[in-house]
Amino acid sequence: MVGVDQVLEKLATVVDPDLKKDIVSMGMIKDLELNSGDLKFTLELTTPACPFNDEIEADVRKVIDDIDGIENFDMKVTAKVMEGRSLDDDSLATVKNVIGVASGKGGVGKSTVSLNLALALSQTGAKVGLLDADIYGPSIPLMLGMKDGAMEVEDNKLQPATFNDLKVVSFGFFAEQEHQAAIYRGPIISGILKQFLVDTNWTNLDYLIVDLPPGTGDIPLTLAQTIPITGILVVTTPQDVASNVAVKAIGMFDKLNVPILGVVENMSYFSCPDCSNKHYIFGNGGAKKISEKHEIPFLGEIPLNSGIMEGSDLGKPVMMTNTESPSADAFRIAAKNVAAQCSIVAAKLQEEIQAEATTN
Ligand SMILES: Nc1ncnc2c1ncn2[C@@H]1O[C@H](COP(=O)(O)OP(=O)(O)OP(=O)(O)O)[C@@H](O)[C@H]1O
Ligand SMILES: [Mg+2]
Secondary structure, three states: OOOHHHHHHHHOOOEEOOOOEEOOOOOOEEEEEEEOOEEEEEEEEOOOOOOOHHHHHHHHHHHHHOOOOOOEEEEEEEEOOOOOOOOOOOOOOOEEEEEEEEOOOOOOOHHHHHHHHHHHHHHOOOOEEEEEOOOOOOOHHHHHOOOOOOOEEEOOEEEOEEEOOEEEEEHHHOHHHOOOOOOOOHHHHHHHHHHHHHOEOOOOEEEEEEEOOOOOOHHHHHHHHHOOOOEEEEEEOOOHHHHHHHHHHHHHHHHOOOOEEEEEEOOOOEEOOOOOOEEOOOOOOHHHHHHHHOOOOEEEEOOEOHHHHHHHHOOOOHHHHOOOOHHHHHHHHHHHHHHHHHHHHHHHHHHHHHHHHHHO
């Protein structure tokens, strides 16, 4: 008769393509019960947004199918996002992953990408927050069609605004900022960001996306030095100028030992409505070249599309209003790749923690 060991041995032949580890040693099989040919267990994936979830599930079913003696098989599939940051110092301990969205140059679409990626992740069922860290020029409230007063303070903690299932914090929600440029000096700006990170009720988030201002100034530096972060997502456009500046941003985070999760190329190509071809009007492959040269993952390309811009201007992001469009597909792909990179960072972290525990 088939036994639990035999089932686990077979299940251990299924390998997560991103983490390059088998699903049994990753602890993805939970609550396994085997009673004279009746098998049931839960497959707990590392994120609901993993690009390989369907493949892993299909592989598991195939492996179980091939075991003689299993009469009935019942599998529940769930996902529990892994912790991609070391929570030693307890700062923001309720947030499993913090992802900074950076660029070298301004106007490449960080805010657009941050918002639509946050929505795409949230639509997979993950709990997601969006922190608009562009204190000088917050643009997220406009992109959401939300105004001041959307955030409240309770028990000395900021309560994020809510947009669908997304938790959002932005300096732009403070009334007096609406038509005014912030003119604060660096230390004050850093202080505001610290408060937004640490003194905010970010309850139990799987992913907190932090939309950074361009360049390598006080705000990106404060983010990297205030709390442990999972990694940085670099947004570039295909033009060489943007790409060269992007490399500077990558260098800064590298120096600070912050992992680079990868590059997303925005406004990559024009998707022609008449011939449905992709036209690489600014040249092709800029971000891919960066990713190859610096050995960082290429996470996706987002088309240049007037619908994306209009959606932002009207407070109706494409990920909410045009979910079947090729633009939404592109954001979904990038979001899954970002989630996969977070799982990779998390798995490495777990390995380090285990290695430390065994040496002590
Ligand atoms: N893929 C796209 N297709 C069309 N328009 C886009 C796309 N991405 C961004 N835009 C538009 O480009 C402009 C700049 O985008 P966004 O504000 O997101 O850039 P940013 O990098 O955050 O800018 P900043 O550096 O000022 O913070 C906006 O008008 C936005 O609507
Ligand atoms: Mg911006």
